[in-house]
Amino acid sequence: MIRPGPWVFCWRRHRLAARLPQNPLRDYLRHEMPDLNGDCSSTPFLAVDLETTGLNPREDQILSIGWVAMDGLAVRLATAEQRWVRPTRDIPEASAVVHQITDDQAARGGSLGEALAHLLSALAGRVMLAHHAAVETGFLDRACLAEYGHPCMIPTVDTLKLAQDELARRQETARSGGLRLNALRQQYNLPRYRGHDALLDALAAAELFAAQITHRAEGRPLPLHRVLHRPGPLW
Amino acid sequence: MSDGLDTTREFLSAHAPFDRLEADALEFLLPRLETRFYASGDRITDPDHGPAQRFHIIRQGRIRGETPSEDEQISGKAWELIPGESFPIGALLGRRPVHTVHRALEDTICLELSVEDFDRLRARSQIFNDFCSRRLASLLDRVHQGLLSQGLGNGGAGSGQLNTPLGARIAREPVTCGPDTPLREALTAMRDQRVGSIVAVDGEQRPVGIFTMTDLLGRVALQEVDLDTPLQRVMTPDPIALPDSALGFEGIESMAEHGMKHLCVVADGRLVGVLGERDLLTSNPLTLDRMVRGILRAEAVGTIADHLREVPRMIGAVISQGAEADQILRLITRINDHATRRVLVLMRRQHDIDGIDFTWLAFGSQAREEQALRTDQDNGILFQCEKGQEDATRERLLPFAQDVNKALDECGFDLCPGNIMAGNPECCLSGPEWNRRFSRWIDQGTPEHLLKSSIFFDIRTIDGDADPVESLRSQMLRKTAFNSRFRRQMAANQMSIRPPLGLFGEIRSGADGINIKLQGLTPFVDGARVMALAAELPATRSHERLDQAVASEVLRENDARDYHAALRYLQMLRLRTQQRALDAGREDSNRIRPEELGTLEARVLKEAFRQARKLQGQLAVQYQL
Numbered sequence: 113m114i115r116p117g118p119w120v121f122c123w124r125r126h127r128l129a130a131r132l133p134q135n136p137l138r139d140y141l142r143h144e145m146p147d148l149n150g151d152c153s154s155t156p157f158l159a160v161d162l163e164t165t166g167l168n169p170r171e172d173q174i175l176s177i178g179w180v181a182m183d184g185l186a187v188r189l190a191t192a193e194q195r196w197v198r199p200t201r202d203i204p205e206a207s208a209v210v211h212q213i214t215d216d217q218a219a220r221g222g223s224l225g226e227a228l229a230h231l232l233s234a235l236a237g238r239v240m241l242a243h244h245a246a247v248e249t250g251f252l253d254r255a256c257l258a259e260y261g262h263p264c265m266i267p268t269v270d271t272l273k274l275a276q277d278e279l280a281r282r283q284e285t286a287r288s289g290g291l292r293l294n295a296l297r298q299q300y301n302l303p304r305y306r307g308h309d310a311l312l313d314a315l316a317a318a319e320l321f322a323a324q325i326t327h328r329a330e331g332r333p334l335p336l337h338r339v340l341h342r343p344g345p346l347w
Numbered sequence: 348m349s350d351g352l353d354t355t356r357e358f359l360s361a362h363a364p365f366d367r368l369e370a371d372a373l374e375f376l377l378p379r380l381e382t383r384f385y386a387s388g389d390r391i392t393d394p395d396h397g398p399a400q401r402f403h404i405i406r407q408g409r410i411r412g413e414t415p416s417e418d419e420q421i422s423g424k425a426w427e428l429i430p431g432e433s434f435p436i437g438a439l440l441g442r443r444p445v446h447t448v449h450r451a452l453e454d455t456i457c458l459e460l461s462v463e464d465f466d467r468l469r470a471r472s473q474i475f476n477d478f479c480s481r482r483l484a485s486l487l488d489r490v491h492q493g494l495l496s497q498g499l500g501n502g503g504a505g506s507g508q509l510n511t512p513l514g515a516r517i518a519r520e521p522v523t524c525g526p527d528t529p530l531r532e533a534l535t536a537m538r539d540q541r542v543g544s545i546v547a548v549d550g551e552q553r554p555v556g557i558f559t560m561t562d563l564l565g566r567v568a569l570q571e572v573d574l575d576t577p578l579q580r581v582m583t584p585d586p587i588a589l590p591d592s593a594l595g596f597e598g599i600e601s602m603a604e605h606g607m608k609h610l611c612v613v614a615d616g617r618l619v620g621v622l623g624e625r626d627l628l629t630s631n632p633l634t635l636d637r638m639v640r641g642i643l644r645a646e647a648v649g650t651i652a653d654h655l656r657e658v659p660r661m662i663g664a665v666i667s668q669g670a671e672a673d674q675i676l677r678l679i680t681r682i683n684d685h686a687t688r689r690v691l692v693l694m695r696r697q698h699d700i701d702g703i704d705f706t707w708l709a710f711g712s713q714a715r716e717e718q719a720l721r722t723d724q725d726n727g728i729l730f731q732c733e734k735g736q737e738d739a740t741r742e743r744l745l746p747f748a749q750d751v752n753k754a755l756d757e758c759g760f761d762l763c764p765g766n767i768m769a770g771n772p773e774c775c776l777s778g779p780e781w782n783r784r785f786s787r788w789i790d791q792g793t794p795e796h797l798l799k800s801s802i803f804f805d806i807r808t809i810d811g812d813a814d815p816v817e818s819l820r821s822q823m824l825r826k827t828a829f830n831s832r833f834r835r836q837m838a839a840n841q842m843s844i845r846p847p848l849g850l851f852g853e854i855r856s857g858a859d860g861i862n863i864k865l866q867g868l869t870p871f872v873d874g875a876r877v878m879a880l881a882a883e884l885p886a887t888r889s890h891e892r893l894d895q896a897v898a899s900e901v902l903r904e905n906d907a908r909d910y911h912a913a914l915r916y917l918q919m920l921r922l923r924t925q926q927r928a929l930d931a932g933r934e935d936s937n938r939i940r941p942e943e944l945g946t947l948e949a950r951v952l953k954e955a956f957r958q959a960r961k962l963q964g965q966l967a968v969q970y971q972l
Contacts, residue, residue, distance in 0.1 A: 186459065187382040189352060300384070301454035303407045305354050312354060315382075319456060322384035 118148050121343035125265050136229040137260040143236040145267055148340075151333040152325050157182040157269070158238040159318035160231070161310045162248055165199065165207045169250040173199045175213045177227050178311030179234055182241070185322045187315065194311040195230060196221030225259050228252075235266060243293045243317040245270035245341050270341035271296065271317050274324050296320055300327070352377050355458065358406060362431030363947055364478035365404075372472035379468075380458045382406065385451040392435055392449040399438035399445050402465040405430045408455025412447040427452070427849075432950070436479050439465055513598055513612045514591030516627065517620030521611075523548045524578065526555055530567065531574040533558065544609050544621055546586065547578055552617040556582035557609055588613045591620075595627050596674045599635060599665070602627075603681045606639040635661060642685050648693060648754045651686050655759050658682060659720050659929050662922065672918035673717070673890050680716040683760070684709075687726075688810050690754045698747040703740060705730035706811035710767060714807035715872070716888050717918070719864075720925040721936045724752065724760040725767045725802055727774035729781055729815055737777050744775055767802065778815045782822055789826045789833045797833075798840050804876055807887050820885065827880040834881045838970040841873035842963055846956035854953050860940040863924060867917040870959040871910060874966055878902060889914060906965070913958035916951060 122145060129141035146155045160179045166172030174197050181191035196213070198221040203213065221227075231252075242248040245268045253263035275296050279286055289295055293316055294304060300323035305316050328334060356377060359365035368376065385391055391410065392399060410428045428434060428449075438445040439462055460468065469476040522540045524533050526547040537545050537560075547556040558578055566572065566581045587601045588611040598610055602624055612620040624636050638654050638661065645651045658679065665675055691707055711725035712718045728748055732740040749770035756762050769775050776784065788800050804823070808816045827833055847866045849855045861867070875892040878884065884895040893910055896902035920939065928936035941949055 185383065189355065189380045189382065190378040192352060192378070301408055302384075302456055303354075303358070315354075319382055319384060323386070323454060323456075326384055326386045326389070 117343040118337055118340070121265065121267070122148075128262060128265065132260065132262065135260050136232045137256055137262065137264055140232040140236050141265070146237065146239055146336060148337040149335050152336055152339060153185050153329065153334070155336050156238045157241045157318070157321070158235050159187070159241040159314040159321070160235075160248055161242060161313035161317060162251055163213060163308065163310045164247070164251060165203055167247060169247075169254040172207075172251075173197070173201065174224060174227070174251055174255060175199060175203065175207075176221070176310040177231055178309070178314040179231060180311065180314050180318055181234070181238065182318045182322070185325060187318045187322070191234070192311055192315065193230070193234065194309075195227040197224050197227050198222065224255055228255055228259055232264070239336065239340075240266045240268045241317060241321050242268065242270060243313070243320070244272045249342060266342075267340060268342040269321065269339050271320050271324060273341050274321070274328075274339060278324070278328070293317065293320065297323075300324075355380065358458075359404075362404075363950075364474055367474050369472050369474060372468060372475060375471055376460070376464075376468055379460055379464045380404075381460075383457050383459050385455045385457065387451055387453045387455075389451045389455075390448055391451060391455075391457070392438075392445040392447070394444050394446060394448065397444055398442050398462075399435050400462050402433065402436075402439055402460040402462065403449075404433045404458040404460075406456045406458050408457075409452040410434070410455055411450050411452050413450060431946075440479060512591060513589055513593050513595060513622060514614070514619070516595060516622060517591075517612060518626070519620070521546055521618050521621045523552075523618060525549075526579040526582070527577045529575050530572070530578055530581065533578045534563070534574070542621075543623065545578075546611060546618055546621055547582055548618055554586055554588050554611040554613065554618045556584045557586035557611065557621075558582040559609060561608070583607075586611050588618075590614065596665075596670045596678075598622060598627050599624075599670075600674070600678055600681065603635050603639055603678060603685075606636060606643055606685075608636045639682065639685055642682070642689050645689055646693070648690060648757050651689055652758045655682070655686055659926055662720065663926060666919075666922065666926075672915045672922060673888070675922060676717045676719060676918060677888075679720065680713060680718045683713060683718055683722075684809055686758055687713075687755065690751055690758065691810050694747055694751045694754060697750065700743055700747050703730055703732070703744060704812065705744065706813065706816055707769070707809045708816065709807050709809045711802035711805055713809070714802075714805040714887050716807070717872070719918075719921055720929060722760060723763045724755050725763050726752075726755075726769045726809070727767070728769045728776070729819070730775070730777055731815065732777055737780060740777070741772060741775055745770060745772060748775055765799065778819060781819055785819070785823045786826060789823070789830050792833065792836070794836050794840060797836050798843070801837065801840065801873065801876065804880060805887055824880065824883045824885070828883040834877065835970045837877050837880060838966045841870065841877055842967060844869050844873070845963070846870055846959040848953070848956050848960060854941045854949065854956065856941050860938040862937050863917060863921045863939045864937040867956065867959065868914070868921065870963055871914045871917070874910075874959075874962045877966055906961070909958050910962055913955035916955050920952070 125141050125145065129138055132138040132141070158179050158181050160177065162174050163176040163178075164172050164174055176194060176196050178192075178194040180193070181188050198219060240248065249266065249268055252266065256262060256264040271293075272291055275291055276286070293313065294307060297304070297316060297320050300320065302316075302319050302323060305312050307313065307316075325334060325339070328339075356373070359368070359373070359376075365373070365376075385408070391403065405428055407430055412428065412434065434449055435445045435447075469479060522536055522542045522544075523546050524536060526549070528547070533545050537543070544557055544559040546554050547558070549555050556579065558581060562581060562583065567574075572581060586609065587605055587607055589598055589601060591612050591614045593612075602608065602610060609621055609623050611618055612622060638657055641654045642651055645654070662675060662679065665678065670678075687707070687709075706729045708714075708727040708729055709725065710727060712722055713725065728744060730740055730744060748768075752762065752768045752770040762768065767774055785803070788796060788803075792800065804827075806816065806820060827837075844865060847855045847861050854861075872889050875889040875896070878896045878901055879886060879892045882896060882899050882901045884892055884899065886892045886895050890911060893902065893907045893914075897904050897907045921937065924939050925936040928934070928938075941952060944952060
C-alpha cells in the first residue's frame with residue numbers, strides 16, 4: 113500500500129531544516145528520523161509528558177516537561193529528566209489542584225525556550241511517545257512557533273490511539289475512563305503510579321507502549337509506520 | 348535528575364536486600380536501571396543465549412523458572428518468582444549461561460541492570476554483594492534479627508548474647524587461691540571481693556576446683572566443718588572449663604550437661620574468668636541449673652514432669668537471646684536425657700533387674716539430638732546375656748521397660764504410635780538379636796519395611812554401656828555402605844515426602860496449613876541419613892551428618908551451607924510454632940500457615956523448601972531414581 117504521508121513528512125522536515133537559521137529546532141531537524149520500515153522493538157523512542165494549565169494550546173501554558181528514553185523497548189531510567197517552566201501568567205487554581213504545581217514551584221522553573229531546547233536535543237533521532245499525543249504535539253508546535261517561528265515536526269506515537277485501534281480491531285467499545293493511562297496499564301498488569309507528574313506519566317506511557325507493542329507484535333517484526341500517530345498514512 | 352524516580356525508589360525500599368542498600372549504592376543503582384516489559388509466556392532468559400547479560404528484579408508480575416526438559420519439570424524443579432525477587436544471580440556471578448528458562452507467567456515488568464553494572468554494584472555495596480553470594484543465609488539473618496527484636500518468648504532482653512564468645516562476657520578478674528588455702532582465708536577473700544564463688548588453681552593458673560556459696564551451706568556450715576580445713580577437702584574438683592573462644596551457648600549446654608551453676612573460662616589452660624549461669628542467661632528467672640538439679644534429685648515421676656513443664660518457657664528465653672535452632676534442640680535433648688536417666692533410676696528401684704547389663708537406647712529425634720518441645724518417645728533396650736538366655740532375660744526386663752515407658756508418658760513424652768518402645772518385646776533385644784534385625788532390614792527389607800524402620804538407623808546410648816551400641820552401629824554401617832539395593836531403597840523412601848511446593852514453585856498449603864515437621868524437616872533429616880548410611884558416617888545429628896558428608900566428599904560445601912541454613916530455619920520455625928501452640932493450648936503443634944508469616948519469611952520458607960527439593964533431586968540423580 114502506498115502511504116504518501118510519511119514521505120511527504122520527511123521531505124518537509126528536510127526542507128524546513130534547510131530554511132531555518134541556526135537554532136535548536138534546526139539542529140533537531142537535521143538528525144535523521146528513525147527508519148519508518150524499521151522494527152518497533154529496535155527503534156529509539158522518547159516518552160514525553162507535559163503538565164499544562166489547561167488543554168487549549170492557544171490559551172494555556174506548559175508548566176513542566178518530563179521525558180525518558182526507550183531503546184529496544186527497555187526504558188532507561190538514566191535518561192529520565194524533568195524541566196519546570198516559569199509561566200508568564202498565574203496558574204489557574206483548578207489546574208494547580210490536578211498537577212500540584214504551585215506558583216512558587218513554577219517560579220523556580222526556567223524559561224520555555226531553555227526547556228524546549230533540552231527536549232529537542234533529547235528527541236534528536238527519536239520518535240516521540242505520549243499518551244493522548246495531541247496535547248503534546250499541539251503545545252510543542254505552539255511553543256516552537258513562538259520560539260522559532262515554525263511548528264516542530266516530530267514523528268509521534270500515541271498509546272491512547274494504539275489502545276483505540278486495538279479496541280476497534282476487537283470490535284469493542286471503550287468503557288468510560290477505560291482509556292485513561294492507569295486503566296490501560298492495569299490491563300497489562302503494570303504497577304499503579306501516582307498520576308500527574310510529568311516524568312512519572314512519561315515513564316508510565318513508555319511502559320504501556322512496551323506492553324502494547326509486545327502484545328501486538330507477537331514475536332514478529334512490527335514496522336514503525338504501522339503504529340505512527342503522526343505522520344499518519346496521508347499526513 | 349528528578350524525583351520522578353521516587354516510585355522506583357519506593358518499590359526498592361520495600362524489598363530485601365534493596366531496602367538495606369547503602370545510600371550511595373542506591374543512588375548508583377537507580378539511574379542505571381532499565382524497565383522492561385514481558386508479555387505472558389515470553390522467555391526472559393534462555394540457556395542457549397550464552398552467558399547471562401542482565402540482572403532482573405521483578406517489578407510486577409510473576410515469573411517461572413523452568414528447566415528445559417519436561418522430565419525435570421515433573422520432578423519439580425520449576426519454581427515461581429514474585430515481585431521483589433531477582434534472578435539469575437548464580438549465572439551472573441559465574442559468568443555462565445543460565446540453567447533455566449525464566450518465563451513470564453503473566454504480563455510482567457522487570458527492573459534490569461547490565462552485568463557490568465551488576466558487578467559495579469556488588470563492588471560498591473557490601474549488602475548487595477552479601478545478598479548475592481549467600482542469598483538464603485543473608486535472608487535468614489534478617490529473619491533471625493527480626494525475631495530477636497520482637498523479643499520472642501518471655502525473655503526479650505539482649506540479642507545474640509548466646510552467640511558471643513565466653514571471653515567477651517567476663518566482667519572481672521577471677522578470685523582464686525591455692526587448693527591448700529584454709530577455708531577461713533578463702534571465705535574472707537570471697538567476702539572482700541563480693542563474689543559467690545572462688546576457684547582453686549594450681550601453680551600454672553589451671554583451675555583444679557571450685558567452691559561456691561551453695562557449697563558453703565551444704566558442705567561446711569551444716570556439716571560443721573572446721574574453718575582451718577584446706578579448701579581442697581570441700582571444693583568441687585575438676586570444674587567445667589571452656590576455652591574463651593567457646594560460645595555463650597556452649598556454656599549453657601555444659602552447665603545443663605553437668606548440672607553446674609558456674610563454669611571456668613580458660614585461655615591456653617589458664618583461668619581467665621568465672622561465669623555464672625546468670626551471666627549467660629541474664630533475663631531468665633528460672634534457671635537451667637535449678638531445673639537439671641531438680642530433675643536429678645527427683646524422687647517421683649511427677650516431680651520430673653513438673654520440671655519438664657518449665658522447658659518451653661526456658662527455651663523461649665534461650666531463643667530470645669539468639670541461640671541457633673540446632674543448639675536449642677540439643678539443649679532440649681540434654682534435658683530430656685537427664686529426665687530419662689532419672690526415670691530409669693526411679694524405676695530400677697521398683698523392679699528386680701539386678702545383674703542384667705543393659706543399655707537404654709534412643710531412636711529417632713532423641714538419638715539425633717533434635718528433640719523439639721513436643722515429642723514422642725522412641726526407645727529400646729540392648730541387653731547382654733548368655734547364649735540361650737535371651738527370652739528369660741527379656742521376660743525380666745519387659746515389666747521394667749513398660750513401666751519406664753508409662754513414666755515417660757507421664758513426663759510428657761507421648762507413647763510412640765508405632766510402638767517403637769523398650770516395653771515392646773520387638774525393641775528389647777540382645778546385641779546379636781539387634782544385629783540380626785538390622786541385617787534383615789538391610790538385606791531383605793521391602794520399601795515399606797524400611798519406611799517404618801528408618802528411625803532405627805538413628806541410634807544413641809542414653810544410659811548404660813555405650814560400647815555394644817557402637818559396635819552395633821559400625822557393623823550396621825559396614826553393611827549399609829556395601830548394599831546398594833538397600834541404599835537405593837532408602838533414597839527412594841526419602842523421596843516419598845515432597846516439600847509442599849506447587850508445580851511452579853509456589854508454596855502449596857492445604858486448608859489446615861502445612862505440617863512443618865513432615866513436609867519441611869523430614870526431607871532434610873532423611874536425606875542426611877541416606878548420606879550417612881551410604882558413606883559410613885558415624886554421626887547421628889543431621890547437621891553433623893551434613894558436615895561429615897562434606898568432609899568425605901559426597902556433598903559439595905556450598906550445597907551443605909544452604910542445607911544447614913534451611914534446616915536451621917525450619918527447626919526454628921517449628922520451635923516457634925510449637926511454643927505458640929503450647930501457649931494457646933492447641934494440639935496441632937506442627938502446623939504452620941504460610942499466609943500468617945510476613946513476606947520476607949514467606950520467601951525464606953519457600954527458599955527452604957526449594958533447598959529440600961534440591962537435596963531430594965541430588966539424591967535422585969545419585970541413585971538414578
